[in-house]
Amino acid sequence: MSLERRKRGHLLGLLGAPTLFLLVFFFGPLLIMLVYAFLTPGLYGGVDWVFSHLNFGRILGWANTRYETFDPVYIAIFLRSLRLAGLTVLSSLLICYPAAFWISRMRPGLRAFAIFLVTLPFFVSLIVRLFAWVLILRPTGFLNQALMGAGLTSTPVEFLYTDFAVILGMTYVFIPFMFLPLYGAIEKLDMAQIEASFDLGATRWQTFRKVVLPATMPGIVGGSVITFIPALGNFIVPSVLGGAKVLMIGNLIEQQFLSARNWPFGSALAMLVMAAVLVLLLAQTRLARAKT
């Protein structure tokens, strides 16, 4: 009993600090935003403590007053964000899956070095790395000069400020997020199972579909989720590489808080992003539970 109590005390001591930290710095602000999302924006920024559902109405369709009107552009931006985040997940998956296979079969010393290389971009400021991409993609940039030099095009191709540039930039930023869970799953893959599949008559493609893919699915799902969530809310990549043309939901929220000073509307948008992420996570856990 006393041992039990001591154990419990010990556990409380261990969990206390992080719990408190999360309460104050995560759930607290989140709660404030949830409340703000249902308040009226003040005339000169800040909030008026009057209940309002029109912040959501502006996004979803029922707001029709002098100041607060529905504009389908918000939903369009939200859908574009979903699409760009989805394509980012897809492209980083296509890059990381074969790469993880390749690296998992290197000899140990080389393998550790390759994994270090994958995580290397973390050591350089994100802004610096993104501006490097601007230098590559802009009309007078390296890529266009190379294309024109090779005679493939006579006028510069517009890479910068397109969906393509944003997907490229986000893929570049989130590759380590996708790679590490994938690598974890692929490294654990039992090579004997692959041989067993060949032995039982399966071709390479059948073996991939029926043995390799299901066995590495936890890594694929894990990597996709932790890439999709930050990609959906990202505003740095679209503001540097997408400019004013490719606005994502993260940019919109940032503008509402910092430029438009409409905190309730920014909060409402943020809540919608949160809801989308929660639905995704719920679906994932459901799926994982159905499997086992």
Added chain:
Amino acid sequence: MPSPLEIVGARKVFATPEGGSMTALDGVSLKLASAEFVTLLGPSGCGKTTLLRTISGFETLDDGDVLIDGTAVTQMPAHRRPVNTVFQRYALFGHMSVGRNVGYALEIAGRDKREIDTRVGEMLDLVGMSGMQQRSIAQLSGGQQQRVALARALAGKPRLLLLDEPLSALDKNLRQKMQQELKALQRELGIGFIFVTHDQEEALTMSDRIAVLAHGRIQQIGTPGALYRTPANLFTADFLGESNLLPAEVSGTAARLRDGQGFAAARRGGPATLLLRPEALCLRAPNGPALRFDGTLRETFYTGTDHQVVLDTAGHGTLRALLRADGALPDIGAAMTLYADAQGLHLIDEVLP
């Protein structure tokens, strides 16, 4: 009828990480007379696993041929060969149920679901796991996983079953039970089994024939009895069972031990080695000609049916003997004399190093 399996002059050389090369198979030839239970026996690194993998198609030979039912499959990829393997650590598909594991070969072959279900049921009955289709692999014990691996390999009706040390992960009792079951299964199915092991007892128990491998070559191939009683060389004599090896000199039809004792030998002249199995030694002198070994008793181990005895002799070094437990033994350190019948002794045409 063509032989279920024939291997002709198989050669395989691996490059080592240090830049050298290692000959895993150095001209191995092997032919199954019928649906036999053949064991490839040898110490680790002798080439037995490489030989098995060239039959299953996971290694390609540098030279030589593999024929299954008279058809050369040397260049055929693993997934098209009519053989299946029971892997050392089973290699079961962890994300599939027992039933899907067993039905995998049929699922791949595109058979219809009802046929697969029937066959899976039959296979699980065969290995004593009836009705366990829905179990997950993680729920199974080691012995059950072994059985599922066996059922999975047999479900596609292979022409030949390859077994890569499948019993090494099991405890002793279960291993002995599985040995008997495997042997019975092979007889029932009437297909060839190629069994790889480094455990000589296992090889003696199960096999119709044993091929002893060392240094990439087959040292000797024969029935367990023939290999045990008349090994062709020192390696086989030493590797299979316990043995006392004594230098001998043959001239004409007579052979002599180093201390001058003589016995009949039907062999060409020159130096040779006499093989005396521990159970060939006894306490009482047999009727007729006998070899006699005087020494002091160093150690005895009681096994229930026998005494294992270690005797230090003056002229022949240390001898090991297996004596029936009914006779009384002298004290440890006391003088002791052992005899061996001097007829039908086996000589090996090799000299002890």
